[in-house]
Amino acid sequence: MGKDPEENYQITNVLMSFEDFLTPIYKVLFPEKEINKYELLKKAEEKLKFFVQKFEKKYVSFGKGKYFLGDKITLADIVLGTAIPDVIKCCEIKDFPWKEIAPILELLIKRLKENELKEYFEKYYLK
Numbered sequence: 001m002g003k004d005p006e007e008n009y010q011i012t013n014v015l016m017s018f019e020d021f022l023t024p025i026y027k028v029l030f031p032e033k034e035i036n037k038y039e040l041l042k043k044a045e046e047k048l049k050f051f052v053q054k055f056e057k058k059y060v061s062f063g064k065g066k067y068f069l070g071d072k073i074t075l076a077d078i079v080l081g082t083a084i085p086d087v088i089k090c091c092e093i094k095d096f097p098w099k100e101i102a103p104i105l106e107l108l109i110k111r112l113k114e115n116e117l118k119e120y121f122e123k124y125y126l127k
Contacts, residue, residue: 002074007074010058011069011074011075014055014068017054017055020047021047024040024043024047025048028040028044029090045091048088049097052084052098053101053102055105056102056103059104059105060104068080077108077112078117080108081108081109081116081117085109085113085121
């Protein structure tokens with residue numbers, strides 16, 4: 001968690017945002033009935049873009065430090081660094097428009113994937 005109540009609040013905010021973020025994704029991956037999967041994938045991709053833009057703005061407002069909330073890795077970094085790439089992979093989103101909507105957050109996630117979360121991606125990442 002964070003170093004103070006404010007950081008803990010921001011980490012909890014990221015975690016709780018994923019419930020809204022993942023709801024349309026679950027509908028695609030676990031449909032309740034016959035669906036138009038293409039239509040649901042488009043909705044899920046739009047929701048993903050919306051949340052990624054929000055996370056980018058928060059990251060920038062926190063100063064674009066080494067990690068989401070500064071100089072110490074937190075649960076927010078782990079969630080952002082694993083969940084977003086996993087959703088992109090699961091939903092088979094090709095050419096996610098990082099450069100247009102969240103280039104700074106993309107760099108954070110890329111750095112996490114290549115360093116702190118490297119072992120996760122080598123062992124457990126969806127192939």
